[in-house]
Amino acid sequence: xxxxxxxxxxxxxxxxxxxxxxxxxxxxxxxxxxxxxxxxxxxxxxxxxxxxxxxxxxxxxxxxxxxxxxxxxxxxxxxxxxxxxxxxxxxxxxxxxxxxxxxxxxxxxxxxxxxxxxxxxxxxxxxxxxxxxxxxxxxxxxxxxxxxxxxxxxxxxxxxxxxxxxxxxxxxxxxxxxxxxxxxxxxxxxxxxxxxxxxxxxxxxxxxxxxxxxxxxxxxxxxxxxxxxxxxxxxxxxxxxxxxxxxxxxxxxxxxxxxxxxxxxxxxxxxxxxxxxxxxxxxxxxxxxxxxxxxxxxxxxxxxxxxxxxxxxxxxxxxxxxxxxxxxxxxxxxxxxxxxxxxxxxxxxxxxxxxxxxxxxxxxxxxxxxxxxxxxxxxxxxxxxxxxxxxxxxxxxxxxxxxxxxxxxxxxxxxxxxxxxxxxxxxxxxxxxxxxxxxxxxxxxxxxxxxxxxxxxxxxxxxxxxxxxxxxxxxxxxxxxxxxxxxxxxxxxxxxxxxxxxxxxxxxxxxxxxxxxxxxxxxxxxxxxxxxxxxxxxxxxxxxxxxxxxxxxxxxxxx
Amino acid sequence: xxxxxxxxxxxxxxxxxxxxxxxxxxxxxxxxxxxxxxxxxxxxxxxxxxxxxxxxxxxxxxxxxxxxxxxxxxxxxxxxxxxxxxxxxxxxxxxxxxxxxxxxxxxxxxxxxxxxxxxxxxxxxxxxxxxxxxxxxx
Numbered sequence: 154x155x156x157x158x159x160x161x162x163x164x165x166x167x168x169x170x171x172x173x174x175x176x177x178x179x180x181x182x183x184x185x186x187x188x189x190x191x192x193x194x195x196x197x198x199x200x201x202x203x204x205x206x207x208x209x210x211x212x213x214x215x216x217x218x219x220x221x222x223x224x225x226x227x228x229x230x231x232x233x234x235x236x237x238x239x240x241x242x243x244x245x246x247x248x249x250x251x252x253x254x255x256x257x258x259x260x261x262x263x264x265x266x267x268x269x270x271x272x273x274x275x276x277x278x279x280x281x282x283x284x285x286x287x288x289x290x291x292x293x294x295x296x297x298x299x300x301x302x303x304x305x306x307x308x309x310x311x312x313x314x315x316x317x318x319x320x321x322x323x324x325x326x327x328x329x330x331x332x333x334x335x336x337x338x339x340x341x342x343x344x345x346x347x348x349x350x351x352x353x354x355x356x357x358x359x360x361x362x363x364x365x366x367x368x369x370x371x372x373x374x375x376x377x378x379x380x381x382x383x384x385x386x387x388x389x390x391x392x393x394x395x396x397x398x399x400x401x402x403x404x405x406x407x408x409x410x411x412x413x414x415x416x417x418x419x420x421x422x423x424x425x426x427x428x429x430x431x432x433x434x435x436x437x438x439x440x441x442x443x444x445x446x447x448x449x450x451x452x453x454x455x456x457x458x459x460x461x462x463x464x465x466x467x468x469x470x471x472x473x474x475x476x477x478x479x480x481x482x483x484x485x486x487x488x489x490x491x492x493x494x495x496x497x498x499x500x501x502x503x504x505x506x507x508x509x510x511x512x513x514x515x516x517x518x519x520x521x522x523x524x525x526x527x528x529x530x531x532x533x534x535x536x537x538x539x540x541x542x543x544x545x546x547x548x549x550x551x552x553x554x555x556x557x558x559x560x561x562x563x564x565x566x567x568x569x570x571x572x573x574x575x576x577x578x579x580x581x582x583x584x585x586x587x588x589x590x591x592x593x594x595x596x597x598x599x600x601x602x603x604x605x606x607x608x609x610x611x612x613x614x615x616x617x618x619x620x621x622x623x624x625x626x627x628x629x630x631x632x633x634x635x636x637x638x639x640x641x642x643x644x645x646x647x648x649x650x651x652x653x654x655x656x657x658x659x660x661x662x663x664x665x666x667x668x669x670x671x672x673x674x675x676x677x678x679x680x681x682x683x684x685x686x687x688x689x690x691x692x693x694x695x696x697x698x699x700x701x702x703x704x705x706x707x708x709x710x711x712x
Numbered sequence: 713x714x715x716x717x718x719x720x721x722x723x724x725x726x727x728x729x730x731x732x733x734x735x736x737x738x739x740x741x742x743x744x745x746x747x748x749x750x751x752x753x754x755x756x757x758x759x760x761x762x763x764x765x766x767x768x769x770x771x772x773x774x775x776x777x778x779x780x781x782x783x784x785x786x787x788x789x790x791x792x793x794x795x796x797x798x799x800x801x802x803x804x805x806x807x808x809x810x811x812x813x814x815x816x817x818x819x820x821x822x823x824x825x826x827x828x829x830x831x832x833x834x835x836x837x838x839x840x841x842x843x844x845x846x847x848x849x850x
Binding site: 214215218219222223224226253256359360363364367368369383386387390391392394395397398399400401402403404405406407442443444445446447481623624625628629632637640641644647648649650651652653654656657658667668670671672673 | 718722723724725726729732734740743745748749753754755757758759760761764765767768771772775776777778779780781782783784786787788789790791793795798799801802803805806807808831834835837838841842845847
């Protein structure tokens, strides 16, 4: 058939490169409304949950049992469950009902009931609720710093730039896993070189990630995955009990950690048991709660293509962030893995977290170009920094970033690379050359960098483990190289472990090295005129963009 | 033990530093750059002490976070367990990794050797559930 000119134009739009699929509830290809999702219900006998969401205790799978015994407050559950889903949704959006009052009800709800509650809400209501229910008053943000060549010099420079731009957490991972110790050192050095108190992590297999944490090479951990069906949890080689034990192991070394989950992972791993993606994700959220972990990275994360392909999928992704916050967990709210070819669509996917604010709006804004992103890309890239800053300024919404003049960025990138040069020299790791430092200062990505000797780097990475190098050795290397301030920053970050203040819900360190968490910076939103609103010095900072002209002299740029 | 008020006493490093010690008995203010350079600070000084985790558990309870407090209480017990043993127990708790007998032995070891009753309880609970759900080894 003959196509119209308009159809040809629409066919060529990036959104039509995205994948869309019909719902198929039998395999779990449904966002939040499957006919096979259970009906809410609870029966408690002598303080024990004996029936939950229509299933008797004898038939509980291990997730049901963990939730029933550890997440749900059995004493108040019958009363809490007696409220209608609509009533609880009203509590969530009613600004005159305090966050604390909502928590008092929610701790008695089952997975199916939490699902029923959010099913009554549209996305605007969910955003209103999220604004009140996020744990920390001040929003924050997290970036990825990775390299297609696992180049530590690049990881350090991009970590420095990201830190300077405002991110308070940085995450790296690897193409070649054996590079991990060098990447983790580079991330840590780069972050502290630009702005003190940024927390860093390296996403690895659970046991290795813990080891780098114990050595003080990384500052926190996040890639502790939980799943919503028993077969998929077992495929991940874990159970709620192994993960709960791991959570205590991290805390026992004073290391902050959060779990990770997301809608779509069970479908992607082929065992959703016909349940909706959101119902299964709610089970993950409650496993996290029951394990006593302070927070969760969710919002589909690496499975975003799955909910993104079905009707109301992005509504479900917002709902999972909302429920994590509503059960009083820190929420690092996704907006990480690449999701759409359409700039309009990826912005629309971002706004539900950016506008209400979350503990970490992105749990991985890519600080490196897409081809260097070893987390399979992100919804936000370095090419979007100016757009992000402009959206913050247009809407007066704090996405935790800021415009930084180029000379400061170049100085920070070079400073970070030189600091890494000093640390590598001190630790007798393969040298970082002046040529590499010059290149990385002005580079966008790894393609503009000299190649490193990968074999020597990998040998050195192994030697970091074999020699038992710790965070203290990095501190000494920085000090020996004359990077006293960077050394002080890193030592201060390491010293946090002694107090354990960062173990609390939604904790971050400010650049002034003050701990900010849901304990001392609790979200106090109670309607218009209350809660966090960018003002004062922060708002002045947000007004600056790459090009802003003087009102009195339009020829003159003021930024 | 001190009665802690989250609103007044948190963060402990800033508000109640006198309550904090490293497992080696040092104060936070002893962990200076000079001390690091003089070789007076080792990795064992950058660990959290069980007493501190119990204080943080109080803060968690006082903030209405029961499960977080329980996690900190288990963590306080695990401060006594060497890194390698912690990793071994974690691996033993993976699905199909252990017999029931092995898990009960671990629980016994946690109880007897490390005085870690909260962790032992978690492992015993796992042994029961793993048996019912058929994810024990063998």
